[in-house]
Amino acid sequence: MPDLSPQYASELADDIYVVKSDLTRGDFKAVYEDDMDLEGFDAPAGKGALKGTTGAFVFIKSEHVMGVAAIGKGAYKNQAFVVLKGTASLLDALTDANAGLKRFATGGYVHQGFFYTFQSFLPHLKAFQINLGQHNIHTIHCVGHSLGGALATLAADWLQSLLTCQVKLYTFGSPRVGLNLFASQATRSLGASNIFRVYHRTDPVPMVPTWPFVHVPAEGDDYLIDSPVRMVPWHYHSMGEYKKSTKGRQWIEIKNSRPVGHLDQTIENWLKSNSVLTFTANTLDLLNASLWYVVKKIIHAAGIVLVGGFATTFTLLDRLAYLMSCAFDIGKQLSEWVVYLIRKMAQLLGIVIKEGVSLTHSFIRYVFVRLHSEVGAMIRQAGKLLE
Amino acid sequence: MSILDAGKSCVFSEVNGVLLFQGKPAAGAVIKRQVEYQDKEGDQTTADDAGRFSLPALYQRSVVKFLPAEFVAAQSLVVEYQGQEYKIWSNTKRKPEPNAELGGQPLNLSCEITGELKLHREFGSILRTSCTW
Numbered sequence: 001m002p003d004l005s006p007q008y009a010s011e012l013a014d015d016i017y018v019v020k021s022d023l024t025r026g027d028f029k030a031v032y033e034d035d036m037d038l039e040g041f042d043a044p045a046g047k048g049a050l051k052g053t054t055g056a057f058v059f060i061k062s063e064h065v066m067g068v069a070a071i072g073k074g075a076y077k078n079q080a081f082v083v084l085k086g087t088a089s090l091l092d093a094l095t096d097a098n099a100g101l102k103r104f105a106t107g108g109y110v111h112q113g114f115f116y117t118f119q120s121f122l123p124h125l126k127a128f129q130i131n132l133g134q135h136n137i138h139t140i141h142c143v144g145h146s147l148g149g150a151l152a153t154l155a156a157d158w159l160q161s162l163l164t165c166q167v168k169l170y171t172f173g174s175p176r177v178g179l180n181l182f183a184s185q186a187t188r189s190l191g192a193s194n195i196f197r198v199y200h201r202t203d204p205v206p207m208v209p210t211w212p213f214v215h216v217p218a219e220g221d222d223y224l225i226d227s228p229v230r231m232v233p234w235h236y237h238s239m240g241e242y243k244k245s246t247k248g249r250q251w252i253e254i255k256n257s258r259p260v261g262h263l264d265q266t267i268e269n270w271l272k273s274n275s276v277l278t279f280t281a282n283t284l285d286l287l288n289a290s291l292w293y294v295v296k297k298i299i300h301a302a303g304i305v306l307v308g309g310f311a312t313t314f315t316l317l318d319r320l321a322y323l324m325s326c327a328f329d330i331g332k333q334l335s336e337w338v339v340y341l342i343r344k345m346a347q348l349l350g351i352v353i354k355e356g357v358s359l360t361h362s363f364i365r366y367v368f369v370r371l372h373s374e375v376g377a378m379i380r381q382a383g384k385l386l387e
Numbered sequence: 388m389s390i391l392d393a394g395k396s397c398v399f400s401e402v403n404g405v406l407l408f409q410g411k412p413a414a415g416a417v418i419k420r421q422v423e424y425q426d427k428e429g430d431q432t433t434a435d436d437a438g439r440f441s442l443p444a445l446y447q448r449s450v451v452k453f454l455p456a457e458f459v460a461a462q463s464l465v466v467e468y469q470g471q472e473y474k475i476w477s478n479t480k481r482k483p484e485p486n487a488e489l490g491g492q493p494l495n496l497s498c499e500i501t502g503e504l505k506l507h508r509e510f511g512s513i514l515r516t517s518c519t520w
Contacts, residue, residue, distance in 0.1 A: 018479040018513055021423040021461030027477050027513040030506055086457060146457070239457055240481065240511055 001139045001166045002079070006223075006246035006254060009170040009196065013145040014239040016085040019058070019065050028068070036070035036081055057128040066121050067148065069128040071135050079139045080132060082125070082155050086146030087117075101179070106161045106189070108182025110154065111175075111209060114147070118154045125155060129162060140167045145239045146205060149174025149197075153216050157186040169216070170196040172242040173203045176213035183218040192217040196251065200227035200236035201259060210372065223251070226259035272340060287344060349374065396483035398424040398460040399445040404496035404518065405438045406475075408468055412438030413500055416468040420445075424460040444485055458483050466500045473500040478514040488512075489520060496520055 004012070015031060018024045029038045041058065057069040067084035102115035132140075140159055144152030149171030156169040167190055174197060177183070187195065195217045199206040201224060206215070215222065225245045227236040235241065246254070345351075349370045399422045406413040414436045421429040424447045434440040447460075464476035475498045478488055486493055490510045502517035 014481075015513060017457055017459045017481075018461065020459050021427075021479075023421055023423055023461040023463045024477055024479045024513070027479065027515055030504075030515055031508075031513055243511070 001168075003168060003194075003196070003251065004141050004143070004170060006196070006198070006249050006251060007243075009141070009143050010172060010198070010239070010243045010246040012081070012083055012143050013148065013170070013172050014243055016067055016083045016143075016145075016148065017239070019068060019085065025065075032070075034074045035072060035076045037073050038068075038070055041068070041070075057124050057131075066117070066151070067144070069125065071132075071137070078136055079141065080135070080137050082128075082140060082142045082152065082159070084142075084144040084148040084151040084155065086144070086148040104154065104157070104178065104182055106157050106182075106185060108178055108180075108185050110178035110182050111150070111213065114150045114154060114177055117147075118151055118158075122158075125158070129159060132163070132165075137165050139165060141170065142167060143170045144174070145172040145242065146174065146237065150177045153177045153186065156190060157182075157216075160186075160189045166191075166194060168194045168196070170198070172198045172239060173200065173205050173237045174215075175205050175208050176215050178214075178216075179212050180214050180218065183214045183216045187217040190216075192221070195222075197222040198225065198242060198246065198254070199223070200225050200241065200245065202227045202235075203237045205237050221255060223254045224258050225254060226257075287341075287348070395446040395448050396424065396458065396460070397444055397485045397487070398422045398447045398480060399442070399462050400480075400485045400488055400494050401444040402440075402442040402464075402494045402496060404440055404494070404498055406434045406440065406466060406468075407438060407497070407499045409501060410499070412436065413466070413468050414438060416440075416466050416500070418442065419465045419467065421463045421465075422447075422460060457481070462488070466498075468500060473517075474504065475500055475502075475518055476514075476516045477504065478516070479512045481512045488514065492520065494520065 012032075015028055018028050025041065029041050032038060058065060058067075064087070065085075066087070067082070069082045070080065072079035072081060100112035101109040102112045104110045104115065140156075140163070142152040142156035142159070144150070152171055153169060153174065154177065156167045160167040169190060178186075197215060197217065199222065227241070227245070351370070399420065402420075406416050406418070408416070413434055416434045416438070417431055418434065418440050419429060419431045420442055421427065422445055426447060428445070428447075430442065430445075432440050432442055458481055460480040462476065462478045462480055463474065466473045466475055476496075480488055484491075488494060488510065496516075496518040497520070498516075498518035500517065504515040504517055507514040507516070
């Protein structure tokens, strides 16, 4: 069953933004009408989905167009598309450490912000799903950027639970959608090889919400793309950058050029150094690698079994959160590396550690809360710069 | 745009153009501009005897100040000439910088209003226009 190419999927995830305004909705049709049945698509949006047994279904949340579902044609015959766009309105909730949870239809808990948005266009998605029966569909491609990626994840999981055809998921810079049960269930149901989660190393959005939220796929590979640090931390979240990173490339190429992790020696040198720290995604990344290095040492000593994905998909905040949840007394396991690490974090946050202060659970929790709010501020600041 | 305008985004860059109807200047044609970013707004101007017109750059301040989002400003230019309407420009501006529509070059347009809308993908958006530059 065919995959969308990285370039096609990223263009689709970008172009869906033009459906926002009825001034330009026809432009989407002009580009995709050879690949999708978009009959009636650019007609003025009424209330609810556009009616009809053929043609496009437009997802509308009150007055706001969320995306499009359409039957494929031409080169995409017997395929279907569900494309969702991002929206700014949910991002604030992502940086809220006390986000509410809702049980999703397929089992497992998901972020309530995504849940309610998904529910708002579910009637239209249902109408589309029922209509699929007449078209002998073998593959449905669900595509989205940012929060659109989170919504595409829910849509893909929901569709796969009802249909026997293959649903494939393509997301760019998606936040985490739900907890481990949801992620592992969705991964099992879609199959890890049908999930194309693309993200830049310095994109802050995939870092939130922090653990216990985890990404789909829960295991297997994602498509991490290296990206430099920019003055605007938000820069590498933009769909324009994802288009550049995927242009003309194949999935296997992206996978093979995955950036390598930080080497232990680099981490040790960085931890020991007194270099000035600024709060950037790159520093976070290095801190993250360092924390992992230190945690590995502690955990090795304590003989603790880690939850799945800890080594590969957890970020700094996840590891801190997880560390806090561990019942054992970290203080007893302190090595010189923990001291170095805490010193770095404190330096980053402008906290002065007095000689002889004990680096206890509550201190690490304090560092976590501070870092969490710094990441939130970074995301908000980035948004402010974009406006 | 000065640093003092940092909170504002260019939703439609300055346009200078010539309107032609079947190769001749479309004198007196009315150009209606619409843009939708945070708000929908519009203005219009009239072409002179040589078919020339200009429209100033439009800026909007965002209501959503503290949230990150893709920059998406929908644009449209429609010409009314001799009782007929012709769409000559349909685009989504995806960067807040002036002249992002044409990848940084100024919008000095020459438009045959009866021409077909041609699709341009080279500026990182979907631009359909009968104008050339």
